[in-house]
Amino acid sequence: MKIRTRMAPSPTGEFHIGSLRTALYDYALAKGSNGDFVLRVEDTDRSRYVEGSIERMIKTLKDYGLSWDEGPDVGGPYAPYFQSQRLEIYRKYALELVEKGKAYYCFCSEDRLNKLREEQTKKGIVTKYDRFCLNLSKEEIEKNLKDKKPYVIRLKVPQNENIEFEDMVLGKLSFPSDDIDDQVLIKSDGFPTYHLAVVVDDHLMEITHVLRGREWLPSTPKHVLLYKFFGWEVPKFVHLPLLREVDSTKKLSKRTGSVNAAEFLRNGYLPEAVLNFVMFLGWNPGTEKEIYTLDEFVKDFSIEKIQTSEMAAFDRQKLLWMNGLYIRNLPLEYLWEKVEKWSREYLENFEEDFVALGSDMDFNLKVLSLVRERMKKLDEFNDLAYYFYRKPEIEKKFVEKFSGNLNKAHEIINNFSKVYEKISNKDWNVKNLDEISHATLEEFSYTPKEAFMTIRYVVTGRESTPPLFDVLA
RNA sequence: GGCCCUGUCGUCUAAUGGUCAGGACACCAGGUUUUCAUCCUGGCAAUCGGAGUUCGAUUCUCCGCAGGGUCACCA
Secondary structure: OOOEEEEOOOOOOOOEHHHHHHHHHHHHHHHOOOOEEEEOEOOOOHHHOOOOHHHHHHHHHHHOOOOOOEEOOOEOOOOOOEHHHOHHHHHHHHHHHHHHOOEEEEOOOHHHHHHHHHHHHHHOOOOOOOOOOOOOOHHHHHHHHHOOOOOEEEEOOOOOOEEEEEEOOOEEEEEEHHHOOOOEEEOOOOOEOHHHHHHHHHHHOOOOEEEEEHHHHHHHHHHHHHHHHHOOOOOEEEEEOEEEEOOOOOEOOHHHOOOEHHHHHHOOOOHHHHHHHHHOOOEOOOOOOOOOOHHHHHHHOOHHHEOOOOEEEEOHHHHHHHHHHHHHHOOHHHHHHHHHHHHHHHOOOHHHHOOOOOOOHHHHHHHHHHHHHHOOOHHHHHHHOHHHHOOOOOOHHHHOOOOOOHHHHHHHHHHHHHHHHOOOHHHOOHHHHHHHHHHHHHHHOOOHHHHHHHHHHHHHOOOOOOOHHHHHO
């Protein structure tokens, strides 16, 4: 059977790096076997809806190089892919459950529910609905409905049963049904809850594998129950380790750094480096290979290799290292495109601030080849390459720093200038500069440090640069 | 608190009923070098505790301990 996976984000804010991870695994699982990857927007919570977040998310996903076969922007045979446009479908299935006696109307007020929960908490017992409305008569229900009393539809969870299912990562799992609440299926605003919508859509859209974070594990029994009541085949569940900070045992948090997938790009990370890093957040090939292109990952990814541990740590230090590695190893022209694209998109004032704007491409590439070894992120180019394009700021104290005093510095600069002036354009290259400079060094008995560091500084305005003669050339 | 899950170097992880328990990041040392960075070589360092099964357990079982997830008309 054809594998179909889906990524089901809700437009409630920014697109989390953990969601990127899930999308990546979904993508790899589907593409690894010629299957389909579906994007479905779970916008059933109107109160948390954030304008524009879907568009931003789609852009981010594309920036990272992921694509999907069906979704809100591309359509597909199971459209619509917005849950808010599928309300009648969920309603129909909820009512089917009511008819089968597997779900029931509930007219309890929020007030009563809160009080109930409070009491249960106080007593230290499991907080769950007390089934006050379970045995309402047909007449009562109809009267309430006629009176337009707000209601929800609840799942009737069977008592004293073990609900069993298999997770492809964790194996066979069993949950006592008595611990499971009579979950609301249809909210009083007519929208479905996640639990109903996800099951109905995954079934209708013929999703074969459900990949999601581990936080969903405790609600999976509810979903299994729904599949059973509808008489549908249960998909394969694949629960992924949660993400956490390295120095914390808690979930990933904004306080330590970005958690927003788009923000990493804005900060100068390469999409392929972030993607590579994210691949290993809960998966490992079991070999020593750790640099992966998307295509290679698609080939090697397998559910068996997903970690069973509770959480995978987000090691920002390692991400930075990996980004630097990509910057050093990417083809030069390609890296240049990345640098320029990044600058155009994220530099505050591109026209004014981008140092290489309008410069000769051969020159740009030469500069990039020199500074790339020092770059860990794309945003560092502008600063590292500054003096190749613009006149640097020079401070007196640094001019004299390496030779001991200003007079000596002037002498060094004059002596070398005279020598350099005699070199023709054709001979102006690293090899000649190296030879001539060292000869000059001996001629005047300068130490390498005092001469070369002084020249380095007055030419670049920096104490640390790529090798001096490369810079001069 | 109930339910469920997890426990390997400082960090992220790999592997196995018998291995010198492997790799990467970080760190340290050395080399290259006029600086910074890169690169190369080397080093450091781990199976939560206690029982049991077994010739042999880090691996399987149980208990303990620790950590995590979740208990909404949010997803």
